[in-house]
Each structure stands twice: as C-alpha cells, then as structure tokens.
Amino acid sequence: MIHLQDIAYVRSGAADLATAVGFAVDVVGLELVERTGDRAWLRADERHHCLAFVEGRSGVLSTGFTVSDENALADAERTLEAAGVKVVRGSAAGARERHVRDYLAFEDPFGNVVELVTDQVRLPRPLAFGRPAGITEFGHLCLDAPDVRAAYRFWSSLFNTRVSDWIGDRACLLRIDPVHHKLAVFKGDRPGLCHMNFQVASLDDVMRNWRFLEERGVEIEFGPGRHPQSTAVFLYFKGPEGLTYEYSYGVRRITDEQAWRPRYFDPDEPDAIDMWRGKGSISSQPQLSTGLVER
Numbered sequence: 001m002i003h004l005q006d007i008a009y010v011r012s013g014a015a016d017l018a019t020a021v022g023f024a025v026d027v028v029g030l031e032l033v034e035r036t037g038d039r040a041w042l043r044a045d046e047r048h049h050c051l052a053f054v055e056g057r058s059g060v061l062s063t064g065f066t067v068s069d070e071n072a073l074a075d076a077e078r079t080l081e082a083a084g085v086k087v088v089r090g091s092a093a094g095a096r097e098r099h100v101r102d103y104l105a106f107e108d109p110f111g112n113v114v115e116l117v118t119d120q121v122r123l124p125r126p127l128a129f130g131r132p133a134g135i136t137e138f139g140h141l142c143l144d145a146p147d148v149r150a151a152y153r154f155w156s157s158l159f160n161t162r163v164s165d166w167i168g169d170r171a172c173l174l175r176i177d178p179v180h181h182k183l184a185v186f187k188g189d190r191p192g193l194c195h196m197n198f199q200v201a202s203l204d205d206v207m208r209n210w211r212f213l214e215e216r217g218v219e220i221e222f223g224p225g226r227h228p229q230s231t232a233v234f235l236y237f238k239g240p241e242g243l244t245y246e247y248s249y250g251v252r253r254i255t256d257e258q259a260w261r262p263r264y265f266d267p268d269e270p271d272a273i274d275m276w277r278g279k280g281s282i283s284s285q286p287q288l289s290t291g292l293v294e295r
C-alpha cells in the first residue's frame, strides 16, 4: 500500500507564460516564488510551490503527491510495478526543478501523469500573496477520468486513499487525512486536470473574490454555491491555459474514521453538487501526453 502524505503541486504547460503567471498572482492571489526565462513557481502556503508553469504547450504536465521518505518511494515503485504500472524514476535535475529531494512518475490507468515526491521544500518565510484573496492553503486537486469507478479502484487498491463521498458515477471524493478530500476524480472524456482548489479563510473571502472576478470579467464556471459533500462554499473560475481554479471555505474534516460512511449523491438531483441549486460546468485542462519524459 502506498501511503500518500499530502498533495504537493500541479505542473502545467503554458503557451503564454507571462499571462499565466500574471493571472495566478494578480487574480488568483498566489505568491510568485521564482521565475526563470521559461518557468515559474507559485505558492499558496509553506510548500515551495503548489503550481509550476513550464513554457510550452498548454495542458497539465503532472500532479504531485508527497510520500514520507526514500524507503516509501522505493516501496511505491515496487508496488506500482507489481501492479503493471510503468514507473520512471526522476533525475537529479528533475528533482531540483521540482524542489523535492527525489521523485518518480507514473500514469494512472487513463493517462494522468502523477508524481510521487519526497521532501518537498518548505519556505517558512511569511507569504507575500499577490492580492488579499484570503488563501490559507492549497486544498485539493481533481483529476479527470472516463471511468470514475475504475479510478476509485486504482486509487483505493494501491494507495491509502479512502472514499468520502460519491456523486453517482460522476465524481469520487477521496481523502488521505482528516480533510474530506485532497484528491477528487471527475468524469471526463480524457485525462486531465479538472481543477485545483485553494481554501480561503472565510465566507466573506469567497464572496469578495466572486465580486473581484466578476468586475474583471473573469469567467465564473460555477458558484458561488455550497457542496453538500464537504459542506464547503465554492467558486470555480477559469484562468489562462485552460486551468480551472476553485476557492472554497469550510471544508468538512472527518475526525472519526471508523464512524464515517461514504454517501452516494444522485448527480441528476438539482442539489447533488450545489445545495443552493446553482448550475455550472467545470471544464478541464487536458493532460499533455509526455510519455513520462521529463519536462
């Protein structure tokens, strides 16, 4: 069993790096940690970065999760290979670039590129947010898969993820710690990143951010609304490079592991995804097919 400790980052291709970075800082409110000619790293919390842009084609390159140490990484490699999953070990240069000690990469059954990392660098200095959006942390990431039940089987048989709730066969919300979900899988035609989530400090932050985005003509995809699963108040909006961001406030924590029973919500019910019965659709950023070649 591979024990995921936490989510680490999203790596995204950016055809227009300056615009992608400008939006992430000035609109989303992230801190720009480092910028080179063709790359940028942004953070929302103590993690060195939760979002990296690499100049090139638009699309998600990979998502990263932390494991505890080199033994856990070696175990993960063996477990994945025994399950018939091809694994590529990261190079020293790739690890430096990711600001981790070591890593490996693999594809889930649908072609989502996932990286397991050890020792993601922490930056203890105070955050210098791009704007006061109220961000407290990188909350979760959501992958696309054409078969959500098969994705669940993959994530729950090889990894320590536990399902918190289902939205029919359309979405599965998985936890790796008491937070209701850190990984979600959403039904989509092809692999990709459905969205990345940032927790904000208050309901007021969600609503102020909504006004801020509307005034600037940012495309709101869904919300403000309230998810019945995590009970969080949410807002999804579209950024450059096809990347969907979500702000949310008030995510449920599951503190009694033994007592929790996953619930099943019918996606055709009007309040299955939004208790306030809003309508919206979340569009994804397609997975760039790299053949597990480092970028």
Ligand SMILES: CC(C)c1ccc(C(=O)O)c(O)c1O
Pocket (backbone or CB within 6 Å): 142, 171, 172, 173, 184, 185, 186, 197, 227, 228, 229, 230, 231, 232, 246, 248, 273
């Ligand atoms: C619609 C998506 C997959 C979704 C559903 C529920 C929650 C939540 O309960 O917080 C999310 O964050 C989602 O992104």
Ligand SMILES: [Fe+2]
Pocket (backbone or CB within 6 Å): 140, 142, 184, 195, 197, 246
């Ligand atoms: Fe979400």
